[in-house]
Amino acid sequence: MTSTFETVGVVGLGTMGAGIAESFARAGLGVIGVEAGPEALARGRGHLEGSVGRAVAKGRLTEAESAEILGRVTLTTSLEDLADADLVIEAVPEVMEFKRALFTDLDRVCKPSAVLATNTSSLSVTAIAACTTRPGRVVGMHFFNPAPVMRLVEVIHTLLTEEGLAEEVAGLARRLGKSPVTVGDRAGFVVNRLLLPYLNHAAVLLESGLATRDGIDTAMRLGAGLPMGPFALLDLIGLDTSYEVMSVLFQESRDRRHAPAPILRELVSAGLLGRKTGGGFHTAADDGRDAARPPAGKSSAGTVAILGEDGDDFGDRLTGAGFKIVPVEDAEVVVALSSTPVIELAATLPHPERLVGLHLAGDRVAEVASTVLTAPGVAQAVEGLVRVTGRVPVPCRDRAEFVVDALLYPYLNDAVRMYESGYACADDIDTAMRLGCGYPAGPFETLDRLGLETVRDGLRALYAEYREPYLAPAPLLERLVAAGVRSFRDLP
Numbered sequence: 001m002t003s004t005f006e007t008v009g010v011v012g013l014g015t016m017g018a019g020i021a022e023s024f025a026r027a028g029l030g031v032i033g034v035e036a037g038p039e040a041l042a043r044g045r046g047h048l049e050g051s052v053g054r055a056v057a058k059g060r061l062t063e064a065e066s067a068e069i070l071g072r073v074t075l076t077t078s079l080e081d082l083a084d085a086d087l088v089i090e091a092v093p094e095v096m097e098f099k100r101a102l103f104t105d106l107d108r109v110c111k112p113s114a115v116l117a118t119n120t121s122s123l124s125v126t127a128i129a130a131c132t133t134r135p136g137r138v139v140g141m142h143f144f145n146p147a148p149v150m151r152l153v154e155v156i157h158t159l160l161t162e163e164g165l166a167e168e169v170a171g172l173a174r175r176l177g178k179s180p181v182t183v184g185d186r187a188g189f190v191v192n193r194l195l196l197p198y199l200n201h202a203a204v205l206l207e208s209g210l211a212t213r214d215g216i217d218t219a220m221r222l223g224a225g226l227p228m229g230p231f232a233l234l235d236l237i238g239l240d241t242s243y244e245v246m247s248v249l250f251q252e253s254r255d256r257r258h259a260p261a262p263i264l265r266e267l268v269s270a271g272l273l274g275r276k277t278g279g280g281f282h283t284a285a286d287d288g289r290d291a292a293r294p295p296a297g298k299s300s301a302g303t304v305a306i307l308g309e310d311g312d313d314f315g316d317r318l319t320g321a322g323f324k325i326v327p328v329e330d331a332e333v334v335v336a337l338s339s340t341p342v343i344e345l346a347a348t349l350p351h352p353e354r355l356v357g358l359h360l361a362g363d364r365v366a367e368v369a370s371t372v373l374t375a376p377g378v379a380q381a382v383e384g385l386v387r388v389t390g391r392v393p394v395p396c397r398d399r400a401e402f403v404v405d406a407l408l409y410p411y412l413n414d415a416v417r418m419y420e421s422g423y424a425c426a427d428d429i430d431t432a433m434r435l436g437c438g439y440p441a442g443p444f445e446t447l448d449r450l451g452l453e454t455v456r457d458g459l460r461a462l463y464a465e466y467r468e469p470y471l472a473p474a475p476l477l478e479r480l481v482a483a484g485v486r487s488f489r490d491l492p
């Protein structure tokens with residue numbers, strides 16, 4: 001059955017539904033927006049008018065365009081008004097019983113040819129489809145927040161979806177100016193399946209005492225070039241939502257990587273859900289604090305020794321700032337530039353308590369690793385030296401891959417496993433992560449930049465350190481490195 005989409009229904013005009021209705025109306029489709037009752041309908045109208053009004057204020061829409069867009073939307077509290085819609089998308093709360101009850105009603109009310117779509121982030125589209133008499137015409141259409149702005153739409157087909165329907169729905173998404181990625185029905189789809197485990201891993205490492213909340217946020221923002229640190233992003237998404245998504249991922253995979261970090265449950269139980277409650281990992285009071293902008297560079301270190309390769313530039317900058325670089329025996333502070341833990345090196349020195357490891361992450365961050373032998377005050381002195389060189393110091397423990405790479409490499413490994421499973425191709429995964437998360441590059445572009453061998457070696461080191469099976473390099477990554485393949489794009 002070939003579908004034409006001219007009139008669409010949107011059920012639930014909350015955060016997502018109002019934005020989805022606006023996106024359809026902007027593309028010239030007629031929209032019927034349905035809410036549960038008069039009060040909710042008034043709220044929905046407010047969301048819609050507010051969002052279009054902001055676009056006018058920013059000069060992105062004219063008054064006339066805004067009137068046309070709003071004129072295409074009919075608002076109602078009656079599902080029966082959806083009888084002639086070509087496609088209905090629901091954006092009611094993420095509760096399976098709500099969705100199933102709604103789809104049973106939609107199936108009764110809507111014409112047999114209508115496509116029924118869900119905007120669910122984590123529930124099984126298959127289970128939702130199965131409660132209708134038309135499972136072949138049910139898909140997922142996962143928009144991102146804010147829907148009028150974010151270009152990604154994940155289109156989800158199930159084993160029951162009619163041949164060709166997902167492509168038709170992807171075509172509809174393109175009409176909205178979106179970049180759809182079409183995948184099967186697996187918990188988390190592409191974006192949440194890769195993003196949430198990375199965020200959860202950050203919480204696990206925080207609990208292990210690897211580094212502080214602000215240190216990890218700063219490391220990932222300035223060291224990995226991501227738009228937000230993991231804890232700021234968890235607060236934005238909501239810790240309750242994050243906990244739920246992790247639980248759904250875990251139920252499907254039974255993989256320890258997907259087990260929600262205990263600190264998430266604790267914060268949720270305490271009612272600290274993130275920005276929406278004024279506090280989560282960050283509180284409203286400390287959100288203005290910027291750990292990435294420390295006071296101007298000063299250090300209590302007098303004499304410094306530098307060990308390790310690639311230390312010349314760091315040493316030159318210190319010398320330029322008036323610090324004296326001396327042999328190890330004479331130094332009050334010893335800095336070992338290293339991409340691996342430095343405790344073994346420290347143990348060979350006459351004064352191991354004077355040594356810290358330094359790992360340069362990108363151009364703006366230096367991870368300052370204290371060992372179990374490092375004396376109090378030494379790391380702080382080195383943090384001062386780091387600031388003198390124009391970098392932001394991130395204090396951490398002396399662990400494999402320190403902070404940035406310890407979080408980045410397992411995320412890249414997850415992307416390789418996703419590719420290897422045949423769930424999505426490298427281009428789609430890259431597109432989804434760039435457009436869905438605002439990342440500067442997708443995981444396969446990042447793998448190309450860092451080098452497959454470097455990432456493979458880093459994962460081997462992480463696995464050797466933590467012995468978590470999910471840290472072992474994906475078999476495909478091992479094979480590609482062994483075969484001398486440099487990029488996933490080189491694969492046939």
Ligand SMILES: NC(=O)c1ccc[n+]([C@@H]2O[C@H](COP(=O)([O-])OP(=O)(O)OC[C@H]3O[C@@H](n4cnc5c(N)ncnc54)[C@H](O)[C@@H]3O)[C@@H](O)[C@H]2O)c1
Binds near residue numbers: 098
């Ligand atoms: N918020 C996000 O960032 C985001 C992103 C992508 C997907 N999603 C998904 O979108 C869906 C909606 O999330 P949201 O954040 O917009 O929720 P929300 O709570 O902001 O909005 C839900 C709306 O549904 C309405 N509603 C409830 N039952 C209804 C019914 N029977 N008929 C009509 N309206 C009804 C509510 O009145 C409310 O306005 C969820 O499945 C969620 O997982 C959310």
